[in-house]
Amino acid sequence: MRYRYTLCTTFIAVSLFWQPSAYADSETVRPEPRGFIYGIGVGLNQELYQDYRRRIVPIPVIGYRGERLSVYGPFISYELLQQDGLTLTARIAPRFAGTDASKSPVFEGMQKRKTSMDAGVGLRYDWQNIRLETSWLHDVLGNSDGYEVRNRIGYQHRFGPVFVEPHVSLDYSNARLVNYYYGVRPEEATSNRPAYQAGSAWNPGVGVSVATPIFFGGMTRLGLDHRWYDDAIADSPLTDRRRGFQLFFSFSRFF
Numbered sequence: 001m002r003y004r005y006t007l008c009t010t011f012i013a014v015s016l017f018w019q020p021s022a023y024a025d026s027e028t029v030r031p032e033p034r035g036f037i038y039g040i041g042v043g044l045n046q047e048l049y050q051d052y053r054r055r056i057v058p059i060p061v062i063g064y065r066g067e068r069l070s071v072y073g074p075f076i077s078y079e080l081l082q083q084d085g086l087t088l089t090a091r092i093a094p095r096f097a098g099t100d101a102s103k104s105p106v107f108e109g110m111q112k113r114k115t116s117m118d119a120g121v122g123l124r125y126d127w128q129n130i131r132l133e134t135s136w137l138h139d140v141l142g143n144s145d146g147y148e149v150r151n152r153i154g155y156q157h158r159f160g161p162v163f164v165e166p167h168v169s170l171d172y173s174n175a176r177l178v179n180y181y182y183g184v185r186p187e188e189a190t191s192n193r194p195a196y197q198a199g200s201a202w203n204p205g206v207g208v209s210v211a212t213p214i215f216f217g218g219m220t221r222l223g224l225d226h227r228w229y230d231d232a233i234a235d236s237p238l239t240d241r242r243r244g245f246q247l248f249f250s251f252s253r254f255f
Contacts, residue, residue, distance in 0.1 A: 033065070033254055034065050034066050034067065035064070035065065035254045035255060036063070036064050036254065036255045037061060037062070037063050037064065037065055037072070037252050037253065037254055037255070038061065038062050038252065038253065038255060039060075039061035039062075039218065039250060039251045039252030039253060040058070040059070040060060040061055040250065040251060040252075041058070041059040041060075041061050041072075041073070041221075041248065041249065041250030041251075041252075042056065042057065042058050042059065042248070042249055042250070043055075043056070043057040043059065043096075043246065043247070043248045044056055044057075044246070044247040044248075045057065045096075045244075045246050045247075046241070046244030046245050046246070047099075047241070047244075048229065048233070048239040048240070048241040048244065049099055049103075049104045049106060049107075049238055049239060049240075050104060050105075050106040050238060050239065050240040051104050051105055051106060051240075052099055052103050052104040052106075055096070057096050059072075059073050059074075059250070060073055061073055061250055061251075061252045063075075065254075067079075072252075074092075074093070074094045075091075075092070075093050075094075076091065076092040076093075077089045077090070077091050077092075077122070078090045078091075080121075085125055085126045085127055086123065086124070086125050087123070087124045087125075087126075088121065088122070088123055089121065089122045089123075089124070090119075090120075090121055090122075091118075091119065091120055091121065091122050091135065091137065092117065092118070092119045093117075093118050093119075093137065094115065094116070094117055094118070095115055095116045095117065095118050095139065096115055097113070097115060097116070097181055098112070098113030098114050098115055098116075098143075098180075098181055099112075099113060100112040100113070106193065106237075106238050107238070109188060109190065110184070110185075110188045110193075111185075111188065113143075113180060113181050114141075114143045116139045116140075116141045116143040116144065117139070117140055117141050118137035118138060118139055118140065118148070119137065119138060119140045120135060120136045120137035120138050120147070121135065121136055122134070122135035122136075123135070129155055129156045129157070130153070130154070130155055130156075131152075131153070131154045131155075131156065131165070132152075132153050133150075133151070133152045133153075133154075134149065134150065134151045134152075135149070135150050136148075136149050137150075139177065143180065144176055144177045144179075144180030144181065145176050145180075146173065146174050146175070146176035146177025146178070146179075146180060147173075147174050147176075147177060148171065148172065148173045148174070148177060149171065149172040150169065150171045150172075151169060151170050151171065151172075152167055152168070152169040153167060153168055153169075154166065154167035154168075154209070155167075161212055161213060161214045162210065162211075162212045162214075163210070163211045163212065164208065164209070164210050165208065165209045165210075166206075166207070166208045167206070167207055167208070167209070168204070168205070168206050169204065169205040169206070169207070169225075169227075170202065170203070170204050170205075171202070171203045171204075171205070172200065172201070172202055172203075173200060173201045173203070174200050175198065175199045175200045175232075178198040178199065178200060178201050178232050178233060179197060179198040179199075182196070182198045182232070182233050182236035182238055182239065183196050183197055183198040183236070184196040184236070184237055184238065192237075193237050193238075194237055196235070196236055196237055196238075198232045198233065198236060199232045200232060201229065201230035201231075201232040201233050202230050203227060203228065203229050203230055203233075204227070204228055205225055205226060205227035205228065206225075206226055207223065207224055207225035207226060207246075208223070208224055209221065209222070209223045209224075210222045210223070215251070216251070216253065217253055218251055218252055218253025218254075219251070219252050219253065220250070220251050221248070221249070221250045221251075221252075222247075222248070222249050223246075223247070223248040223249075224245065224246070224247055224248075225245060225246040225247075225248075226243065226244070226245050227243065227244065227245075227246070228242075228243045229243070
């Protein structure tokens, strides 16, 4: 089976919302700081579209972290319920995906595939140093009218003031979402770009996140993610890459 790589908005969101102190060793747990936040983040994403090698996503980190509400730029999370290690949240996140002929010649003569905005819910379970997460996000702008379910398990190690979390993931994108970004409509077909109807996709990945509060009185985060993509994406005439990576870096501090 062949796979391809694409942009993962939730990878950026997880990197921003990750709070290692929330489930550090019980002897060193301290209340999480709250208040207004400022900083900068940047994501580097290896694209799978033909002739579109990478996407750089700068993200100004201006927001707020409260008892229930967290805002990091365009990423918003609100805690609905927390009990016995379970946390249920409502989420809003942009989807930095799609392209047009100005970015990749493979889209010449095709209708633009737009970035969008997703909304949904997330469920997290923390047990000792293990974190299980699942989330469901739907395109609320109706561009693809599709949805994505993301599943992730991580284990946190602490090395003094540095927190390291390796993780594995398995994500599901429904057929509407995949077909919008990787399908070719009959009226868009050419001799070099046949019509293509994409189905749903299961996409596994592995990665590592690192966070530390030791620099300049703020929180520094670094994330690296490697992902493989299902045949529904890999077989698209719009793609030419088997796998790839995402790199995310951010620094933020409280006012």
